Amino acid sequence: MTTIDPNVPLHGVIPPITTPLTANGEVDVTSLERLVEFEVSAGVHAIFALGTGGEGPYLTDDQRETVLDTVTRVVAGRIPVLAGVTDIGTRRALHNAAISVRYPIDGLVSTPPFYGSVGWTEIDAHFRAIHAAHVDLPLYAYDIPGFVGVKLPAELTVQLAHDGVIAGVKDTSDEEDGFRYIIEETRDLPGFAVITGSDITGDAAIFQGAHGMIVGVANIDPHGFVRVYDTAVAGDWDTARAEQERLHKLRLIAKIAARRISPFSATLGSFKAAQVHRGIIENDLLQAPLQNLNAEEKAAVVAVLERQSLGPVAELAGAR
DSSP states (O other), X not given: OOOSOTTSOOOEEOXXXXXXXXXXXXXXXXXXXXXXXXXXXXXOSOEEESSTTTTGGGSOHHHHHHHHHHHHHHHTTSSOEEEEOOOSSHHHHHHHHHHHTTSOOOEEEEOOOOSSOOOHHHHHHHHHHHHHHTTTSOEEEEEOHHHHSOXXXXXHHHHHHHTTSOXXXXXXXXXXXXXXXXXXXXXXXXXXXXXXOOSSOHHHHHHHTOOEEOOGGGGXXXXXXXXXXXXXXXXXXXXXXXXXXXXXXXXXXXXXXXXXXXXXXXXXXXXXXXXXXXXXOSOOOOOTTOOOOOHHHHHHHHXXXXXXXXXXXXXXXXXX
């Protein structure tokens, strides 16, 4: 059973944590333990495991189990844990969900199905099937058309919300009209969460009425995003904007390798390289076919971090 109150929207800073890997490509449990404790200690409000940043769709069933076992064990009920179940079809997503519910998670997250062409009817059926199989857990829709190739219609999102199928949406669509429409049409719906997936506009999203942010750069500097959230909720917009602008400069590490390798490899590679520099994880390896940053690119990442005084995390130094 979930610890999320159905009448209170999921909110705050929710890092989509990376999945640290060993040199032979298995889950690095020790590094993952450090990462989770680092995030919890920073004051984040929930953890999202096995999402895009966690390379979830690339992992084997055994790796997924290792991640969920480690994350839920370290979190130990202190904050909610969300498990990504995204896959190309409904049956595969249900399989991933069946693995996830073996562990004390608090919610499921899925994109629409992909690879084969899908539209409103198929997307609607997909989310209803996952909800029906796990009615005791909140289900969060994940709109990221740049990765899955299909847009989750804002109108369908609102319909699924009002029908009680989904408990919230993570919007990484960059489609501001739809994002605003969802906020407006679900504002009076108890417990429904609208969450931005943008590392760049978290302060603006809160100002519009969003409840939180699932942001990849929180893998590197969760404290900064907690400051953005806290000051924005308090109405201190000048402080929130200044902190958001600093984090925007940090987010630019994702572009360092983008001319040589894919934007996805460049982004995740830069995040993991930054985590290695900060002493959070041991190895910056990515799942094949994703490609790592080279030595020159890693040095450029470190230079950005050093300009922001983001060196090794003191409380983790003894754990390495």
